[in-house]
Amino acid sequence: MREAALALFAQHGFAAVSMRQIAAEVGVQAGALYLYTKDKQSLLFDLMQSHMDDLLAAWQAEPKGDGALAHLEAFARFHIRFHLERPDAVFIAYMELRNLSDDNFAAIEALRRTYEGELEAILRAGHAESVIHAPDIRLTTMALIAMLTGVNTWYRDGGRLSRDAVADIYWDMVRGAVGA
Numbered sequence: 001m002r003e004a005a006l007a008l009f010a011q012h013g014f015a016a017v018s019m020r021q022i023a024a025e026v027g028v029q030a031g032a033l034y035l036y037t038k039d040k041q042s043l044l045f046d047l048m049q050s051h052m053d054d055l056l057a058a059w060q061a062e063p064k065g066d067g068a069l070a071h072l073e074a075f076a077r078f079h080i081r082f083h084l085e086r087p088d089a090v091f092i093a094y095m096e097l098r099n100l101s102d103d104n105f106a107a108i109e110a111l112r113r114t115y116e117g118e119l120e121a122i123l124r125a126g127h128a129e130s131v132i133h134a135p136d137i138r139l140t141t142m143a144l145i146a147m148l149t150g151v152n153t154w155y156r157d158g159g160r161l162s163r164d165a166v167a168d169i170y171w172d173m174v175r176g177a178v179g180a
Helices: 002-012 019-026 040-061 068-084 087-095 102-128 137-149 163-177
Strands: none
Touching (some): 002 019, 002 040, 002 087, 040 102, 068 087, 068 102, 068 137, 137 163
16 A cells, blocks of 8 residues: 555655545555555655655664765765665655645654754764865755755666766765865
8 A cells, every 4th residue: 555655646746646546556445545544644644754764764774984074975875875766755755745734744844854964963073073164064964965865856777877876976066065
């Protein structure tokens, strides 16, 4: 059910997908879905929360190396790799925020801020080590996340550049953006 909802939400948008469509995709009656989720809003929230929980757990498990620049490189490469492996989840996590209830939005926003805080801490550490020279750490944090996540809008497997080549180029851009 979750996989079907994820694919349908990513393809058609949350508002355009009905529980009946999800049920048809899964091969059950619409009423059967309510054994697994309270409603479509809860399903969307669950998909987004799972994505963010997976993102945070994977980042915690990621080898980071020593020093702020090694941490920053690990973050940039991790972010690209993690997100390219989950294009539908990433699309929904960014484009469907507007469809969350206020409480659900606040919960997802808190998870996003936790992840953003990881990058911000790296940048602050780099500033303290005098290896990162960004005039505004918070702005730089948000700009880097936007740049790194943007890969999902254009990258296609089998294209001109491999994922590793893209990660190498983006790492160079990240380094340049922080004056390292």
